[in-house]
Amino acid sequence: MTGLGDRILGLGLLVLAVAYGWVAQQWPEPFGGAETVGPETFPTILSVVLVVGSLYLMVKPDPDAQWPVGKSALELVVSLVVLVAYALLLEPLGFVIATTMAVGTLSWRMGANPKPAFMTGLLSAIVVFVLFNYGLSLSLPAGLLEVQ
């Protein structure tokens, strides 16, 4: 079936729209009595708009995009893991180490040789760290490299 991507998206959005609209109906009436426009009015309108939009998507989907398979998909997952790990390790490991690893791995996976890739990471990490901590006095976490 063509347009599968749009149909799935439409279905997902439909579920989202209905859930979003339903949640809005559950809020207690605000203190001081109901007005014409309460906290739930605007979300209700939005949910109706999105229901219409998602139904349209399912009825008249656009042709499918080309989705990454195999190796490309794997590379995407790897990059995503790197990004999440970067966010996770930024504070415990400190900015310089975390950045060297994150930028290095990303450029390596994008096709650079490991050595220049990690050198780029280290260099950019040091430049940004020095610039921010000393030049702009915004503190980035030093982590393991912290001098006691």
Added chain:
Amino acid sequence: METIGYLMEGFAVALTLNNLMYALFGAFVGTLIGCLPGLGPANGVAILIPLAFTLGLPPETAMILLTSVYAGAMYGGRISSILLNIPGDEPAMMTCLDGYPMARNGRAADALAISAVASFAGGLIGTIGLIMLAPVLARFALSFGPAEYFALFLLAFATLGGITGKNPMKTVIAAALGIMISTVGIDISTGTQRYTFGVLELYEGIDFILAIVGLFAISELLFFVEHRMGSGRDKMSVGKLSLSFKEIVSTIPTQIRGGVLGFISGVLPGAGASLGSFISYTLEKQVIGKKGKFGEGDIRGVVAPEAGNNGASSGALVPMLTLGVPGSGTTAVLLAMLISLNITPGPLMFTQNADIVWGVIAALLIGNLLLLVLNIPLVGFFVKLLSVPPMYLLPIVTMVAFVGIYSISHSAFDLYFMVAFGVAGYFLRKLEIPLVPIILGLLLGPEMEKNLAHAMVLSDGEWSILWGSPLAMGLWIFAGLGLALPYLVGPILRRRMRAAIKETPVSD
């Protein structure tokens, strides 16, 4: 004329040494952003917002920095169009048509120089238009009531996809998603918690800056990873400048025509810079007729779209500054900056924050001059940067995005959120859901709800007030047209644009 007086005050703001330095820095960085692969102007400005924010810059300086970046990015977009036949951003597409053939004929330096001159002329004309039109429009907008504003926001969403947009329904969906995200948090007027699910971080709502950076910057990285465009391109040589003064003078009529047309299409909702450069190019072809060698490296074929493109980018600031309704992705990002600086955009800004508005306008004039001076001697440097492969560049850009977001709140939670937005942005882009309406929804959602509530209080619960006045009615009609026209006229216009580009294959 009071406008002149205000403008002089604006110059007084913009010409302080500090602001001038930031304008210069912004123009330089903007040109870089424009010419680097995969970093459009919206993207670049988005990454710089958190930095401008955390540096604690005063509002006028922050805005001057970002508008210079904006103007610079428009300049930079042409470098890769001319040298590589790859437009840095969408409006630069038309510059490829004659710019690349000129470069192949060994006139790359000339093409770059004349396009810098044309950009300057277009930017100048656009800014003059902005100075004349904006105060008038702002005064007119003072008569808008909440119902008119509500309709105006609808118009902004409806026309955002542009006449050349593909599927207006996807614009509607994107806008709805954006507004939905903006409803998360504690409702301002009643204190009801909406969609917070008891998560403390969500009480204040979702910060649109991290949504913008995630949607633009992180999804861009993922796109590059998928397409493995990491290795970059071959080096190009620029050659010697052989442009004569006479040749520059001979293109002045073209520059004026292009700049004016571009400005008009920049102001109009739904047209934007791409249509601006397209119309300027097509008209120039009509005017010159058979005498020109368009498509084979005619100098006027470079001048017209460049003047149009830069005229449009100044024109696009008119609705953003006067009505608080941006007409393009980049101006939407600039609006985000204004809102996060606690400045309410719209007609009142011209009276309440006159120093910022006029400072920004003056900075645009100065920025255009700086760019011209910066661009001619430094073009070789920018060209060198073009050959930096994205595999080094994009990870660094991503890192800068992380640093920016982290330095706002010092919380890792925000970083996860940004990555999540990046993944969402990747999928949405894959499914051709435009991202700009999402951003605009995030920004305008609260305002829209507020105006709806005000209108309802005024009318005592009568819904018909929303289209009661002739002005509001007109806005509704235009909004409807904005959604219907892409179905009717869109295919024809798109086919024409494609036909014009066909002879020189353009990658996205």
